[in-house]
Amino acid sequence: MSEAAIWLLVACACGVIVVRRRRVAVALLAAQSMLLGAFAIVDAAGESSALLVGGVILAGKAIVLPAVLAVVVTRTREAQPIASERHPLARLTLALAIALAVVTLMPRFGLTDARAEHAAVGLMALGIATAVVRRPAIFQALGFLVAENGLYLAALSAPGGLPAVIELGLVFDLVVVTCVAGAFGTKIHEELGSGDTSLLGGARD
Amino acid sequence: MIETLVVVVPALPVACGLLTRVARTPSAADHVNVVGALATASAALTLAALALAKSATPTQGTWYVVDGASGLFLAVIGVVGLLSALVSPAYLAGAGRGFFRAARARAWYYLGFHLFWATLLALPLVDNLGVAWLLVEASTGASALLVAYSGRRAAIDAGWNYLVLTTFGLTIAFAGILVLFVGLAPHGGSLATLDWQQIAAHAGELPAEGALLAFVLIVGGLAAKIGWAPVHNWLPDAHSEAPPPVSALLSAALLPTVMLVAWRVLATLGPALRDGVANAIFIAFGLASLAIAVPFLWRPLAWKRLLAYSSLEHMGVLALGIGFATPLATAGVVLHLAGHALAKALGFYAAMALLRNQPDAAAHPPAGVAHASPGTAAAMGISLGSLGGLPPSPLFFSELLVLLGGIAAGHLVVTAIAAALLGLGFLGLAQALIEGLLGGERQRAWRRGRAVRMTERLAAALGAGLIALSACAYLLPGSTAVRMLMAGVS
Numbered sequence: 001m002s003e004a005a006i007w008l009l010v011a012c013a014c015g016v017i018v019v020r021r022r023r024v025a026v027a028l029l030a031a032q033s034m035l036l037g038a039f040a041i042v043d044a045a046g047e048s049s050a051l052l053v054g055g056v057i058l059a060g061k062a063i064v065l066p067a068v069l070a071v072v073v074t075r076t077r078e079a080q081p082i083a084s085e086r087h088p089l090a091r092l093t094l095a096l097a098i099a100l101a102v103v104t105l106m107p108r109f110g111l112t113d114a115r116a117e118h119a120a121v122g123l124m125a126l127g128i129a130t131a132v133v134r135r136p137a138i139f140q141a142l143g144f145l146v147a148e149n150g151l152y153l154a155a156l157s158a159p160g161g162l163p164a165v166i167e168l169g170l171v172f173d174l175v176v177v178t179c180v181a182g183a184f185g186t187k188i189h190e191e192l193g194s195g196d197t198s199l200l201g202g203a204r205d
Numbered sequence: 206m207i208e209t210l211v212v213v214v215p216a217l218p219v220a221c222g223l224l225t226r227v228a229r230t231p232s233a234a235d236h237v238n239v240v241g242a243l244a245t246a247s248a249a250l251t252l253a254a255l256a257l258a259k260s261a262t263p264t265q266g267t268w269y270v271v272d273g274a275s276g277l278f279l280a281v282i283g284v285v286g287l288l289s290a291l292v293s294p295a296y297l298a299g300a301g302r303g304f305f306r307a308a309r310a311r312a313w314y315y316l317g318f319h320l321f322w323a324t325l326l327a328l329p330l331v332d333n334l335g336v337a338w339l340l341v342e343a344s345t346g347a348s349a350l351l352v353a354y355s356g357r358r359a360a361i362d363a364g365w366n367y368l369v370l371t372t373f374g375l376t377i378a379f380a381g382i383l384v385l386f387v388g389l390a391p392h393g394g395s396l397a398t399l400d401w402q403q404i405a406a407h408a409g410e411l412p413a414e415g416a417l418l419a420f421v422l423i424v425g426g427l428a429a430k431i432g433w434a435p436v437h438n439w440l441p442d443a444h445s446e447a448p449p450p451v452s453a454l455l456s457a458a459l460l461p462t463v464m465l466v467a468w469r470v471l472a473t474l475g476p477a478l479r480d481g482v483a484n485a486i487f488i489a490f491g492l493a494s495l496a497i498a499v500p501f502l503w504r505p506l507a508w509k510r511l512l513a514y515s516s517l518e519h520m521g522v523l524a525l526g527i528g529f530a531t532p533l534a535t536a537g538v539v540l541h542l543a544g545h546a547l548a549k550a551l552g553f554y555a556a557m558a559l560l561r562n563q564p565d566a567a568a569h570p571p572a573g574v575a576h577a578s579p580g581t582a583a584a585m586g587i588s589l590g591s592l593g594g595l596p597p598s599p600l601f602f603s604e605l606l607v608l609l610g611g612i613a614a615g616h617l618v619v620t621a622i623a624a625a626l627l628g629l630g631f632l633g634l635a636q637a638l639i640e641g642l643l644g645g646e647r648q649r650a651w652r653r654g655r656a657v658r659m660t661e662r663l664a665a666a667l668g669a670g671l672i673a674l675s676a677c678a679y680l681l682p683g684s685t686a687v688r689m690l691m692a693g694v695s
Binding site: 140154159187 | 304339342353362365368372373376377380394415419
C-alpha cells in the first residue's frame with residue numbers, strides 16, 4: 001500500500017474526530033473502508049475465492065455499514081450542536097497524542113510493511129480515542145468501526161492475510177453490532193431528544 | 206452421537222428464537238420458549254455428560270472439541286439457561302414499557318435470549334481461538350439489547366456502555382489474535398493455525414516479545430468482557446439493569462464462559478512466556494477484582510447491584526484459582542464455577558419477586574423481606590449466604606481450595622491478601638443480608654403471587670443443588686475427576 005493511501009486512511013480517521021456533521025463522518029468512514037476494500041481486491045487479483053471474499057467485505061464495510069449509520073442519522077435529527085462536545089482542535093490534539101503514544105510504545109509484531117503496521121496501530125488508537133473524546137452515540141460507533149479498519153489494514157498486510165472464515169465472520173459481527181448500535185442510537189435520541197450519551201448518566205457508584 | 210449433538214446444541218436455541226418470532230400470541234411465544242429451552246437443555250446436558258464420561262479421550266472434529274472443560278461449562282450454561290428461560294414468562298408478564306414496541310417486545314426478548322444462549326453453548330465447543338472470538342463478539346450484539354430491555358434511561362445507558370466497552374475490549378483482543386496469527390504464520394497461515402492444539406504446539410517458537418504482546422492483548426481484551434477489574438465498568442450497571450433472567454445468564458454463564466477462552470489461551474500460549482508471567486497476569490486480575498469489589502459489598506446497594514459486585518468478586522476468585530494452577534486450586538475453580546452459577550442465578554431470580562413487591566429495591570437496599578415473604582427471604586438468604594462463603598456453601602469449600610492451592614503454589618502473600626479480602630467480603634455480604642431480611646420497618650405480607658411461588662420452588666431446588674455440590678467438595682481435590690475435567694485446559 002502506498003504512503004499516500006496510508007496517510008489518506010489516517011486523514012479519514014482524523015476527520016471523524018474533527019467534523020461536526022454526522023453525515024460527513026459516516027461518508028469519511030465509507031471512504032476509508034472503500035480504500036481498504038479496493039486495496040484488498042487489487043491484492044487478490046487472479047484468485048477468484050480471495051476476490052469474492054474481498055468483494056463481500058468491501059460491500060459490507062463500505063456500503064452496508066455506512067448505509068445503516070446513514071439511516072440512523074436520518075431518523076435522529078439533531079436540532080442543535082451537542083453542548084458537551086469539546087472544541088474540534090482539542091479533540092484532535094488529544095486523539096493524536098493518544099495515537100502517537102500507542103504507536104511509539106507498541107513493539108513491532110511482524111508485518112512486512114512497517115508503515116502499514118504503524119498505520120494499523122494508529123487507526124486502532126484513533127478509533128478508541130474517538131469513542132473517548134466524542135459524546136454522540138453515532139460517533140462512538142464510528143470510532144469502533146475506525147478501530148476495526150485498523151485491524152483490517154493489519155490483516156491485509158499480514159503474510160497470506162487472515163483466513164476467509166475469520167474475515168467474513170468479522171464482517172457479519174460488525175453488521176450485527178452496528179445494527180444494535182443503531183438501535184441504541186435511535187432509542188437514545190427518542191429518550192433524550194439528542195444523541196449525546198453524556199446525558200444518559202445512569203446509576204454510578 | 207457426539208458429532209450430532211455438537212451441531213444440535215447451538216442450533217436448537219437459534220431455531221427456538223426464530224420460532225418465537227412467528228408465534229401469534231404472547232402465550233404461544235411462551236410455550237415455544239419453554240419447549241425449546243427444555244429441548245436445548247436436554248441436548249446440552251446429554252452432551253455434557255458424554256464429554257465428562259469421555260474426558261480422558263476428548264472428541265475432536267474439524268471445528269470443535271468435546272473435552273472435560275467443554276462438558277463442565279456446557280452443564281453450567283445448560284442449567285442456568287434453562288432456568289432463565291423457564292422464569293422469563295413470569296418476568297415478561299410483569300414487565301412494563303420497554304426498549305421495543307409493546308406488540309413485538311416479547312418476540313424480540315425471546316429471539317435475543319435464545320441467540321445469546323446459543324452463542325454461549327457454542328463457545329466451550331469451538332476448537333479455534335479465532336472462531337471463539339467471533340462468538341464472543343456475536344454474544345455482545347444479542348445481549349446488549351436484552352440489557353436495555355426495560356427501556357429505562359439507566360438501562361439504555363447500561364446497555365450502551367456494555368456494547369461500547371466490550372466491543373472495544375474485544376477489538377483489542379482481536380489485535381492480539383492478529384499478532385499471534387502473524388507469529389504463527391510460518392506454521393500454516395490458515396484457520397487451523399489458531400486451533401488450540403496448533404497454538405500449543407508452536408507457541409514455543411514465537412519470539413518472547415511477540416508471545417507476551419499477543420497474550421497481554423488477548424487476555425486484557427477478554428478481561429473487559431469477563432468483567433475483571435480494572436476494566437469492569439460496564440458490569441455493575443448491566444447486571445443491575447438487565448431483566449433478572451438475563452442478569453443470571455450474564456453473571457453465571459457469560460462471564461465464566463469467556464473466562465474459559467482466556468483459560469485456554471493461558472494453557473496454550475502461556476508456556477511461551479517467561480516462566481510464571483502468564484499466571485501472574487491472571488493473579489493480578491484476580492486480586493484487582495477482589496480489591497475493587499469488596500469495598501462495594503459494604504455499601505448499602507440495591508439488591509441486583511450488590512449481586513453485580515459479588516460477580517466481580519467471584520470472577521476474581523476464579524482468576525486467582527486459574528492463576529495458581531495447582532490441582533487444589535483447579536478443584537476449587539471447578540467447584541466455584543458451579544456453586545457461583547447456582548447461587549447467583551437464585552439471587553437474580555429472587556429479585557423478580559422482590560422488585561414486584563418492593564419496587565424501591567431497584568434503586569435502594571431491600572428491607573424487612575423476612576417479615577413480608579419468608580419464601581423470598583429464604584431464596585435471598587441461600588443465595589447471599591452461599592455467595593458470601595458461609596458454610597456449608599460450596600463456595601466456602603471452593604474458596605478454601607483456591608487459597609490452599611495458592612499456598613501450594615508458593616504465593617503466600619497473594620493468598621494472605623486474598624483471604625483477608627474474602628473475609629471482608631463475607632462480612633459485608635452478611636451485613637447486607639441481615640439488613641435486607643430483618644432490617645427496616647415491619648412490612649405487610651406480600652401476596653403469594655406467581656413470582657413468589659416460583660422463587661420458593663427455585664430456592665428449594667437450587668438450595669438442594671448447592672448442598673449436593675458441597676458434598677462433592679470432599680471428593681474433588683486430587684481426584685482423577687478434576688484432572689480429567691480440566692484436561693482441555695491444563
